[in-house]
Amino acid sequence: xxxxxxxxxxxxxxxxxxxxxCGACMVSCMSENNVPFKEDESNKKDSITWMRVYKLxxxxxxxxxxxxYLPRPCQHCGGIGDHGHSPCVSVCPATATDYGYDTGIVxxxxxxxxxxxxxxxxxxxxxxxxxxxxxxxxxGMEKYLSPNVSPRMRGVVEKCSFCYxxxxxxxxxxxxxDREIEEMEYQTACTTACPAGAIVFGDLxxxxxxxxxxxxxxxxxxxxxxxVVGKSRNPKVxxxxxxxxxxxxxxxxxxxxxxxxxxxxYLKGEWENVKTHHGASSSHG
Amino acid sequence: xxxxxRSFLGLGLGAAAGIALSPVGVKLTDDSSIWTQxxxxxxxxxxxxxxxxxxxCSLCPGACGISVRKINGRPVKxxxxxxxxxxxxxACLHGIAGLQYLYDPARIKTPLKKNGNxxxxxxxxxxxSLVAGKLGEIRESGxxxxxxxxxxxxxxxxxxxxxxxxxxxxxxxxYTMPSLESNLALTAAALHSADRSLGxxxxxxxxxxxxxxxxxxxxxxxxxxxxxxxxxxxxxxKLVQVDYRLSNTANAADKIIAVKPGxxxxxxxxxxxxxxxxxxxxxxxxxxxxxxxxxxxMLEKEYTSxxxxxxxxxxxxxxxxxxxxxxxxxxxxxxxxxxxxxxxxSLREFAAVQALNALAGRLNKEGGVFVMWxxxxxxFPENVMDDTAEQxxxxxxxxxxxxxxxxxxxxxxxxxxxxxYNANPCYALNNTEKVKAAMDKVGFKxxxxxxxxxxxxxxxVILPAxxxxxxxxxxxxxxxxxxxxxxxxRPMVKPVFDTKHPGDTLILLAQAMGDxxxxxxxxxxxEACLExxxxxxxxxxSDDGYVVIDxxxxxxxxxxxxxFLSSAPKIDVPMxxxxxxxxxxxxxxxxxxxxxxxxxxxxxxxxxVLSGKYSVVEINPATAxxxxxxxxxxxxxxMGTVKVKIGLNEGxxxxxxxxxxxxxxxFNNPYVAGKGVNVNDLIGPVIExxxxxxxxxGIKATLSKA
Numbered sequence: 001x002x003x004x005x006x007x008x009x010x011x012x013x014x015x016x017x018x019x020x021x022c023g024a025c026m027v028s029c030m031s032e033n034n035v036p037f038k039e040d041e042s043n044k045k046d047s048i049t050w051m052r053v054y055k056l057x058x059x060x061x062x063x064x065x066x067x068x069y070l071p072r073p074c075q076h077c078g079g080i081g082d083h084g085h086s087p088c089v090s091v092c093p094a095t096a097t098d099y100g101y102d103t104g105i106v107x108x109x110x111x112x113x114x115x116x117x118x119x120x121x122x123x124x125x126x127x128x129x130x131x132x133x134x135x136x137x138x139x140g141m142e143k144y145l146s147p148n149v150s151p152r153m154r155g156v157v158e159k160c161s162f163c164y165x166x167x168x169x170x171x172x173x174x175x176x177x178d179r180e181i182e183e184m185e186y187q188t189a190c191t192t193a194c195p196a197g198a199i200v201f202g203d204l205x206x207x208x209x210x211x212x213x214x215x216x217x218x219x220x221x222x223x224x225x226x227x228v229v230g231k232s233r234n235p236k237v238x239x240x241x242x243x244x245x246x247x248x249x250x251x252x253x254x255x256x257x258x259x260x261x262x263x264x265x266y267l268k269g270e271w272e273n274v275k276t277h278h279g280a281s282s283s284h285g
Numbered sequence: 286x287x288x289x290x291r292s293f294l295g296l297g298l299g300a301a302a303g304i305a306l307s308p309v310g311v312k313l314t315d316d317s318s319i320w321t322q323x324x325x326x327x328x329x330x331x332x333x334x335x336x337x338x339x340x341x342c343s344l345c346p347g348a349c350g351i352s353v354r355k356i357n358g359r360p361v362k363x364x365x366x367x368x369x370x371x372x373x374x375x376a377c378l379h380g381i382a383g384l385q386y387l388y389d390p391a392r393i394k395t396p397l398k399k400n401g402n403x404x405x406x407x408x409x410x411x412x413x414s415l416v417a418g419k420l421g422e423i424r425e426s427g428x429x430x431x432x433x434x435x436x437x438x439x440x441x442x443x444x445x446x447x448x449x450x451x452x453x454x455x456x457x458x459x460y461t462m463p464s465l466e467s468n469l470a471l472t473a474a475a476l477h478s479a480d481r482s483l484g485x486x487x488x489x490x491x492x493x494x495x496x497x498x499x500x501x502x503x504x505x506x507x508x509x510x511x512x513x514x515x516x517x518x519x520x521x522x523k524l525v526q527v528d529y530r531l532s533n534t535a536n537a538a539d540k541i542i543a544v545k546p547g548x549x550x551x552x553x554x555x556x557x558x559x560x561x562x563x564x565x566x567x568x569x570x571x572x573x574x575x576x577x578x579x580x581x582x583m584l585e586k587e588y589t590s591x592x593x594x595x596x597x598x599x600x601x602x603x604x605x606x607x608x609x610x611x612x613x614x615x616x617x618x619x620x621x622x623x624x625x626x627x628x629x630x631s632l633r634e635f636a637a638v639q640a641l642n643a644l645a646g647r648l649n650k651e652g653g654v655f656v657m658w659x660x661x662x663x664x665f666p667e668n669v670m671d672d673t674a675e676q677x678x679x680x681x682x683x684x685x686x687x688x689x690x691x692x693x694x695x696x697x698x699x700x701x702x703x704x705x706y707n708a709n710p711c712y713a714l715n716n717t718e719k720v721k722a723a724m725d726k727v728g729f730k731x732x733x734x735x736x737x738x739x740x741x742x743x744x745x746v747i748l749p750a751x752x753x754x755x756x757x758x759x760x761x762x763x764x765x766x767x768x769x770x771x772x773x774x775r776p777m778v779k780p781v782f783d784t785k786h787p788g789d790t791l792i793l794l795a796q797a798m799g800d801x802x803x804x805x806x807x808x809x810x811x812e813a814c815l816e817x818x819x820x821x822x823x824x825x826x827s828d829d830g831y832v833v834i835d836x837x838x839x840x841x842x843x844x845x846x847x848x849f850l851s852s853a854p855k856i857d858v859p860m861x862x863x864x865x866x867x868x869x870x871x872x873x874x875x876x877x878x879x880x881x882x883x884x885x886x887x888x889x890x891x892x893x894v895l896s897g898k899y900s901v902v903e904i905n906p907a908t909a910x911x912x913x914x915x916x917x918x919x920x921x922x923x924m925g926t927v928k929v930k931i932g933l934n935e936g937x938x939x940x941x942x943x944x945x946x947x948x949x950x951x952f953n954n955p956y957v958a959g960k961g962v963n964v965n966d967l968i969g970p971v972i973e974x975x976x977x978x979x980x981x982x983g984i985k986a987t988l989s990k991a
Contacts, residue, residue, distance in 0.1 A: 018518075023378045023874040024378045026888075027381045030885050031363070040960075049888070062543065067536045093314060094318065113318060114314060114318035114320075138884075192374070196515040
């Protein structure tokens with residue numbers, strides 16, 4: 001018999017006013033997930049960083065300049081209408097990437113991937129990375145590799161998994177003890193590392209979880225744009241390129257309007273319309 | 286057979302169904318993945334039981350608690366330790382990357398002896414007897430004071446053990462690298478009394494006035510500072526940053542006060558002048574203090590708001606408004622030490638900022654600055670000193686600071702042997718060419734390094750040290766924190782290479798020297814020594830992993846002595862000529878000083894900081910002239926000429942060039958060395974009279990297209 005278990009929808013809120021750009025999340029992610037490194041990583045186009053911190057500026061001159069650091073993991077899109085057809089999943093010919101309907105996590109199965117990179121083309125967030133080379137660790141450094149995450153080989157695409165192995169560990173523990181997973185039992189490596197406490201992670205479907213309380217996701221489709229579901233009812237919270245209807249599970253938060261505006265490329269006058277109807281209107285084009 | 290429309294459609298449907306059900310498609314994708322995924326060597330990390338061990342990170346003076354996840358006893362991940370009084374679960378990227386240091390191929394794997402230009406492997410027995418023999422000769426020649434020591438931190442049992450060795454040997458010539466802690470100790474000595482330090486209670490302050498302190502980029506105890514900053518919003522505490530560029534800290538601040546580089550002390554004195562002229566608190570707070578009249582007369586004459594405006598570029602009205610906002614806050618604190626507060630600091634600046642705290646009545650108050658006693662938890666038994674030791678140790682030191690020592694050595698030598706522990710002066714001090722030349726003047730150099738860094742490469746013998754994940758040690762917080770916590774760093778693995786705990790090395794060395802030196806080091810091991818000297822706190826330390834020694838404001842208000850400030854000479858920095866002022870910039874993702882960044886840390890560095898082999902310098906577009914973003918340019922100072930890439934950046938004051946610190950390492954490690962330029966190569970030391978500090982915060986420079 002199939003039990004009607006509660007479906008999770010794991011998501012993240014990143015407070016951009018708290019993020020200092022220190023990079024702890026990036027390194028925590030890399031050391032948690034066996035991400036390799038090369039001699040020269042300064043060409044960021046072929047540098048594999050599941051979690052990447054971007055820098056945005058308001059473009060004004062010192063001392064009026066303001067910077068915002070924007071950490072970008074995989075956005076774990078729910079796809080149009082939040083039905084699970086995230087951009088990368090829809091285009092994968094090998095079913096190497098998949099949508100977890102019980103978790104909301106977009107997975108990547110390395111042994112199935114044959115490197116066509118359609119998913120990379122489809123991802124509007126540049127969250128996927130292709131292994132052009134077999135990773136090499138300097139002699140002896142492979143000793144710190146974790147058995148919980150498969151090292152990837154040349155020719156495959158990889159990306160952030162919301163530290164899915166941590167979910168598996170927590171889930172197994174919960175099953176053994178015949179109970180639900182608790183909020184703090186499953187946290188991603190970037191969340192636990194952040195010294196500023198800028199990242200909050202949890203189940204967006206669970207009203208007891210902090211992410212739910214911050215985001216207050218609207219369960220109904222946006223009346224102006226039916227592709228968009230789960231829009232935040234908190235006016236300080238936004239998603240990247242929200243109007244595309246990819247329905248990411250990573251939300252960003254800022255008090256500053258220019259930062260919220262930086263979440264998309266608005267045409268002239270468009271932002272005013274979206275801003276004033278925040279939480280209601282988000283028609284695209 | 287006639288193909289009619291119906292059968293045609295049927296054939297089409299049949300073909301579609303056939304293709305859909307055929308295994309050919311699946312087979313082809315499967316084959317493609319097999320063909321594309323040829324990996325000659327597939328790492329299969331060993332699985333096993335998961336355990337977590339507690340320890341303390343000692344990569345920097347932050348002293349954060351860490352949790353090490355192990356699989357079958359093999360460490361796989363480092364994270365911040367929850368509920369630790371310093372970092373409360375947080376971690377910085379350098380600590381998280383700790384395992385890369387453990388297995389780093391650039392580590393020194395056995396004791397080494399220099400033979401010509403090459404190092405050859407020797408056994409520990411050979412190494413100890415070689416060093417003990419050389420030191421024995423020096424002692425016999427009657428000049429024990431010609432043994433020097435340059436070390437990093439100056440607290441904890443390892444620092445005391447090294448000092449004990451130097452005393453028993455008979456040399457006063459111990460030097461520590463410039464650090465925030467050493468600068469704060471100097472400030473306390475100049476203004477209050479010797480053997481104290483300053484701790485800033487940023488956690489409880491509601492108005493933090495930072496004089497360029499990179500609170501987010503690694504000032505003090507980095508994680509504790511980031512957390513104190515992060516809690517600011519909830520506490521409704523303001524951060525005002527005095528700076529000449531948009532550092533991450535400035536960016537997080539509520540307000541930026543833009544000053545010309547190098548005039549921070551003048552601004553602080555200007556604020557002191559306003560407080561003295563306009564508020565009663567400042568006048569009253571001077572009662573009982575030393576030389577206050579001369580100080581206040583000097584301020585009245587030299588630091589009127591107009592004069593301060595001319596020097597610093599901050600409008601007179603803003604100087605006055607800032608001073609009043611500071612004094613009106615409930616718990617204001619002024620924080621000195623631009624950048625990480627280590628190299629390129631003047632005592633005048635530290636003292637001026639501390640004078641502001643004193644005048645605002647913020648000494649030993651919650652949310653203010655604590656004039657702290659050293660953590661006196663270590664009780665070493667009386668040292669054993671023979672006549673040679675008494676005579677040598679009683680002599681005057683060769684120099685007042687490590688920068689002065691370098692100057693002296695380079696000019697006329699003076700040391701026949703030198704120990705280097707936890708320090709990389711050939712990289713971390715300004716004008717590294719000069720430091721290397723000074724090193725060449727020392728006959729015999731013994732390095733206790735873990736990594737083949739620039740200074741280890743200059744050494745004659747290397748006694749390789751186990752790193753923090755392989756060793757036991759007491760780690761004391763300091764670094765500007767308003768509390769003292771002693772943490773216990775524990776070995777997480779057996780030494781990966783043939784290295785030893787430097788404490789054990791020192792004990793072996795002392796015992797090989799024999800006589801009185803051996804008597805003073807009669808422990809079986811460093812572990813036995815640590816257990817003895819930590820006496821009262823050992824049980825708590827080994828059970829809990831840390832002991833909080835002090836976290837309350839010290840009792841009473843210390844007397845402030847303004848003598849140094851009343852007559853502190855202004856130094857004419859920056860030196861040289863050029864349209865630009867080159868200043869080093871501290872970045873959180875790049876380790877500074879003697880610490881070397883990990884491959885992970887280097888990987889995270891933005892391409893606006895490091896681009897291929899080039900350091901990228903920050904320049905305001907308004908002053909870049911014909912130079913465009915990404916151009917290769919020639920940067921010239923009185924110390925040298927290098928090629929850099931241009932990074933146009935609105936967030937830096939016009940006329941200033943910001944160059945990242947922590948790049949340009951020159952040893953053999955392609956992941957972290959050979960990238961960019963060491964900014965210290967380009968800056969000449971400017972020694973401040975009265976403190977011996979290298980006050981060169983920058984240098985004049987020219988920039989032209991390559």
